[in-house]
Amino acid sequence: MRNSLFYKVFGTYLVITLIAMLVVGLYATRQIKSKLMERIDTELTSYTQIISTTPSLSKIISEIASLSKTSDARVTLIGSDGVILADSDGKASEMDNHLNRPEVQEARVKGTGRSIRFSTTLGINTLYVALPIKEGPAIKGYIRLARPLTEVKHYIQEINLLILQSFLIVGILSFLIAFVFTSRLTSPIHEMEQFTERLLDGEDPGSLMIHSSDETGRLARNINSMVMRLTEKIQFADEEKGKLESLLASMEDGILLLDANDRIEAINDASKKMFSTRFRDIVGRTTLEAFRNIDMQEALDRFKETGEPVSQEIILEEDQRALDVTVSPVHGLPENEGKTIIVLHEVTRLKKLEKVRADFVANVTHEIKTPLTAILGFIETLEGGAIEESETAKNFLRTIHEHAERLDRLVDDLLVISNAELGEIHFSFETVSLNGVIENALIVIERKASEKKLIVKKEIPDDLPSIWGDRDRLHQILLNVLDNAVKFTPDSGTVSIKAFDGRDGNVYIEISDTGIGIPNGEIPRLGERFYRVDKARSRELGGTGLGLSIVKHLMTAHKGRVEIKSHVGTGTTVLLIFPVFQEELTA
Amino acid sequence: MNMTEKSHTSIQYEKELQDIKENLLYEGALVEQAIEYAIQSLLERDSDLAQSVIDHDEHIDELDEKIEEQCIRILALRQPAAKDLRFIATAIKVNGHLERIGDLAVNIARRALDLNEVPPVKPYIDLPRMADITREMVKESLDALVREDCGLADVVRKKDEQVDNINEQIFRELLTFMMEDPKTIHRALLITQISKSLERISDHAESVAKMVIYMVTGESVKHQGSSGDCEK
Numbered sequence: 011m012r013n014s015l016f017y018k019v020f021g022t023y024l025v026i027t028l029i030a031m032l033v034v035g036l037y038a039t040r041q042i043k044s045k046l047m048e049r050i051d052t053e054l055t056s057y058t059q060i061i062s063t064t065p066s067l068s069k070i071i072s073e074i075a076s077l078s079k080t081s082d083a084r085v086t087l088i089g090s091d092g093v094i095l096a097d098s099d100g101k102a103s104e105m106d107n108h109l110n111r112p113e114v115q116e117a118r119v120k121g122t123g124r125s126i127r128f129s130t131t132l133g134i135n136t137l138y139v140a141l142p143i144k145e146g147p148a149i150k151g152y153i154r155l156a157r158p159l160t161e162v163k164h165y166i167q168e169i170n171l172l173i174l175q176s177f178l179i180v181g182i183l184s185f186l187i188a189f190v191f192t193s194r195l196t197s198p199i200h201e202m203e204q205f206t207e208r209l210l211d212g213e214d215p216g217s218l219m220i221h222s223s224d225e226t227g228r229l230a231r232n233i234n235s236m237v238m239r240l241t242e243k244i245q246f247a248d249e250e251k252g253k254l255e256s257l258l259a260s261m262e263d264g265i266l267l268l269d270a271n272d273r274i275e276a277i278n279d280a281s282k283k284m285f286s287t288r289f290r291d292i293v294g295r296t297t298l299e300a301f302r303n304i305d306m307q308e309a310l311d312r313f314k315e316t317g318e319p320v321s322q323e324i325i326l327e328e329d330q331r332a333l334d335v336t337v338s339p340v341h342g343l344p345e346n347e348g349k350t351i352i353v354l355h356e357v358t359r360l361k362k363l364e365k366v367r368a369d370f371v372a373n374v375t376h377e378i379k380t381p382l383t384a385i386l387g388f389i390e391t392l393e394g395g396a397i398e399e400s401e402t403a404k405n406f407l408r409t410i411h412e413h414a415e416r417l418d419r420l421v422d423d424l425l426v427i428s429n430a431e432l433g434e435i436h437f438s439f440e441t442v443s444l445n446g447v448i449e450n451a452l453i454v455i456e457r458k459a460s461e462k463k464l465i466v467k468k469e470i471p472d473d474l475p476s477i478w479g480d481r482d483r484l485h486q487i488l489l490n491v492l493d494n495a496v497k498f499t500p501d502s503g504t505v506s507i508k509a510f511d512g513r514d515g516n517v518y519i520e521i522s523d524t525g526i527g528i529p530n531g532e533i534p535r536l537g538e539r540f541y542r543v544d545k546a547r548s549r550e551l552g553g554t555g556l557g558l559s560i561v562k563h564l565m566t567a568h569k570g571r572v573e574i575k576s577h578v579g580t581g582t583t584v585l586l587i588f589p590v591f592q593e594e595l596t597a
Numbered sequence: 598m599n600m601t602e603k604s605h606t607s608i609q610y611e612k613e614l615q616d617i618k619e620n621l622l623y624e625g626a627l628v629e630q631a632i633e634y635a636i637q638s639l640l641e642r643d644s645d646l647a648q649s650v651i652d653h654d655e656h657i658d659e660l661d662e663k664i665e666e667q668c669i670r671i672l673a674l675r676q677p678a679a680k681d682l683r684f685i686a687t688a689i690k691v692n693g694h695l696e697r698i699g700d701l702a703v704n705i706a707r708r709a710l711d712l713n714e715v716p717p718v719k720p721y722i723d724l725p726r727m728a729d730i731t732r733e734m735v736k737e738s739l740d741a742l743v744r745e746d747c748g749l750a751d752v753v754r755k756k757d758e759q760v761d762n763i764n765e766q767i768f769r770e771l772l773t774f775m776m777e778d779p780k781t782i783h784r785a786l787l788i789t790q791i792s793k794s795l796e797r798i799s800d801h802a803e804s805v806a807k808m809v810i811y812m813v814t815g816e817s818v819k820h821q822g823s824s825g826d827c828e829k
Contacts, residue, residue: 291744298619299743302626 016196023188031180035173042169046162047137051124054139057081058155062141067151071096083157088114088140090149113140114152126159135159198226202233209237263355264333267340270348272296272310284326284333284354297352306335306352313337313350323357332361366538373540377420377555381413423556426486427539430563437480437567441591444474444509444517447481451488452507458496459505467506475511475590483564490557491521491584498582499525515590516570522583528576536574537562610675617667617688624660624695625739631657631702632735632798636728639709639791640721647713650706657699664692687812691742694801694808698735701794701801708787708794715784723770724792727763730756731795734802741809753806760799767792 061077064070070077070087078085078098087096092109094102108114116123117140129136140154198220208215215237220230258265264281268274274293285292285301292300298307305324313320319338326333334357340349388406397403429435448470459466495505503524512518528536532543540555558572565572569589576582631650638647668689671677677685734753741749771785811817 295743296615296619298622298626302622302629302739302743304623304626304630307623307626 015199016192019195020188020192023192024184027180027184027188031177035177039166039169039173043162043166046165047159050137050157050159050162051139054081054083054137054155054157055122055124055141057083058139058141058153061085061155062143062153064143065145067095067143070153074098081155083155086154086156088152088154090151095151108154111138111140111154113138113154116140117142117152117154118149129156129158134163198222198230202226202230205233263353266297266352266354268297268350268352272350274300275349281354284331284356309335309337310350310352313339331356331358333357370539373555374424377540378417381417381420385410385413420556423560426560427556427563430560430567435483435567437483439478439480441476442479442481442484443476444484444519444588445470445472447484447488448507448509448519451485451492454489455492455496458493462496462499462501462503464496464499464502465504467504469506469508469510471510473511474509475517477517477568477588478591479568479588483567487561487564487586488519488521490561491586494557495521495523495525495582495584499523503581511590512587515592517588517590519586519588520583521586522581524581527578527580527582528574529578530576533574533576537572613667613671613675614681614684617664617671617685620660620664620667621688621691621695622739622743624657624664624692624699625735625742627653627657627660628695628698628702629732629735629739631699632705632728632732635702635705635709636725636732638706639712640725642713644710644713647706647709651703654699654703657696661692661696661699665689668692683812683815687742687808690808691805694805698798698801701798704794705791708791712784712787717784719774723763723767724788724795727760727767727792727795730760730763731799731802734760734799734806738802738805738809741806742812745809745813747810747813750806750809754803757799757803760796764792764796 057080061070061081067087070085074085074087074096075098085096085098086094086108087102088108089095092107092114094105094108096102097105111125112127113123113125116125121142123138123140125138126135127138128134136156136158138154138156140152142149143151143153201220202218205215205218217234217237218230220227258278261278261280264284265276265278266274266281267276273296277292282292297303297310303324303326305322309320309322309324312322317339319336321334321336324333324335325331334355336353336355338351338353340346340351388410392403392406396406426435448468452466452468456466492505492507499505505521505523508520508522510518510520528543535541536558539559541558542555562572565586570587573585573587574582575585631653634646635650637643638645638650668685671685675681734756737749738753740746741753768789771789775782775785807818
């Protein structure tokens with residue numbers, strides 16, 4: 011409760027006061043006593059002297075009572091031999107020889123004698139003063155006055171009491187004053203102590219409210235300022251740290267910091283996601299322990315050799331992702347020397363796109379070369395002499411024509427695809443009623459369908475909502491899908507087309523067939539250019555491989571989508587979903 | 598021996614142990630890559646890739662020799678005890694297993710080269726599945742080694758059964774193919790050889806996992822099959 015500083019100061023103060031009073035008291039008492047003694051001594055000596063001048067001993071004897079009264083002392087006349095001649099207090103004859111009394115002896119020798127003795131007769135300290143009565147050089151006798159020091163005793167007692175009383179008063183006063191004074195002194199310090207305690211504990215300490223104008227006040231003000239400045243600095247540092255952390259956390263690229271021993275010191279969230287298949291406690295491990303990736307180690311090794319930043323592409327085995335890795339040295343604060351920073355940039359998509367493009371080019375070349383080779387072959391054969399044989403020549407020419415047409419269709423399709431992807435197809439959108447478009451498309455495939463003896467079923471309500479579309483492109487979409495349906499359905503199968511309002515803001519066109527179907531694993535890849543489930547059969551049937559790709563792109567342009575469901579051997583259903591035309595959406 | 602000398606020796610010793618560990622992990626990474634590429638070369642009919650697997654095996658062999666030498670050195674000069682001794686013992690054995698796995702990957706690559714010359718018997722469904730599990734086992738056994746994780750080692754040991762089952766399944770299926778059409782015998786045999794190689798790789802991976810358990814717990818579970826459990 012009370013701190014030790016308080017007790018120290020208070021205690022010291024009290025002790026000092028006490029000691030002071032004690033010293034003063036004792037000294038005063040002694041002085042007073044001594045002064046008093048002196049006075050009595052002087053008085054008594056004076057009286058004794060006066061009496062000793064009395065020439066006649068007998069006079070003294072007869073007046074001894076009044077002498078005693080006057081001098082307020084016991085008067086004793088002692089003969090030169092020590093015999094008591096007269097005493098104011100008692101019978102002289104009953105008293106013993108006083109020659110050996112010290113005061114008498116001293117008087118005989120020195121001329122004046124005094125002594126203080128405890129008188130058995132009176133029971134108190136008594137002052138004896140003796141003077142010789144001389145007649146010429148001879149001593150006739152001694153006159154001795156004795157006064158009990160009761161006065162002194164009483165007086166001293168009174169003084170002591172007085173002093174004690176003052177002690178008490180002063181003591182209490184001092185106690186109070188000391189208490190208040192010490193409190194005043196130590197409580198600011200106590201407050202500062204608690205203030206710093208709170209600061210150390212990490213709590214907000216408030217501010218010191220000490221207003222005295224002395225050092226403690228100034229100290230308190232200084233502490234307040236210091237705390238404020240410190241808090242500001244810490245806040246600033248925290249903010250900066252926070253900024254940096256959010257920067258690192260929101261980056262898409264992964265960052266790894268390696269310390270001077272090539273152990274992972276820090277990683278950001280993006281790296282954790284990239285390497286999620288490895289473990290969480292990656293910090294403190296070497297890169298080999300953490301990743302076990304040959305390419306990354308190679309990059310690191312090369313960096314170690316050259317000291318120059320190294321960039322390398324690595325493949326993550328487990329999920330076939332491609333990352334661009336850049337290893338560079340860390341610059342800046344001296345404690346960061348020797349550290350390495352690794353930046354990981356996701357390039358999987360890029361690589362996939364590159365692959366798709368490479369595949370596409372390969373495919374296109376192949377698709378073009380195949381019919382061209384055939385055409386050239388036939389032409390050479392004709393040039394070689396087959397032209398003479400009319401029937402053969404006609405057959406060859408027909409085949410050449412078919413191939414050439416196929417090439418033509420291929421180039422058209424390629425153009426459409428390429429333009430669609432570049433966003434360069436020119437659409438002329440208008441409100442279109444799907445009924446008409448569907449009918450037109452059906453007319454076109456009717457011939458092929460009847461050739462294969464396919465049953466064509468249609469279920470198209472008259473009140474289909476209109477959609478916002480490009481008539482020609484819609485025709486192309488429907489044609490492509492119907493064409494596929496017809497193509498891949500064996501003879502005597504069924505192709506059905508159903509359209510309905512889905513009551514969810516969309517119009518649905520469902521085209522189903524009883525064809526060979528598509529394995530489930532292949533369905534996601536159907537939209538890829540040139541993707542064919544069964545290459546041989548598709549080409550045989552005259553396909554370019556781009557049909558569904560085109561459909562996909564055009565559907566996207568119409569803000570719709572395609573869904574395909576299929577069972578191998580049973581058939582395929584293609585669902586075209588168009589948003590219904592709404593005034594506000596014609597942006 | 599005064600204090601400074603003793604601590605210097607410790608740091609150097611630490612470094613030597615760490616070096617062996619790093620080399621083992623590097624060998625592990627090379628082996629993982631070899632398996633990956635070997636399988637890929639088969640499934641994607643990429644003969645160049647297969648050839649590269651065969652050519653790169655010498656790196657694995659070099660590491661194998663180096664690691665063994667480092668381990669023997671430590672045994673001779675440092676006379677390790679307790680945990681360190683178990684680590685060295687584990688390192689020597691795991692090193693051996695990894696080198697064998699590398700050789701088996703080469704075998705697969707060679708068979709892939711042969712198979713790429715001829716049209717496929719049937720689409721590969723079981724082989725890729727088996728290859729995935731095997732690769733997982735190798736990866737996880739190495740992860741368990743790095744992390745000193747007994748639990749993961751146990752996971753690896755349990756997968757070995759799956760691989761064995763698929764191996765048998767492939768064999769039975771190809772047997773029917775061969776009986777139906779003798780012309781497929783050559784290809785089918787090549788495939789069974791690949792399957793066998795994968796099965797043996799998974800056995801080696803399981804052994805590595807067992808060594809991890811030994812290293813961590815000091816108990817040998819070498820011949821307990823997959824019933825032994827690890828507590829840590």
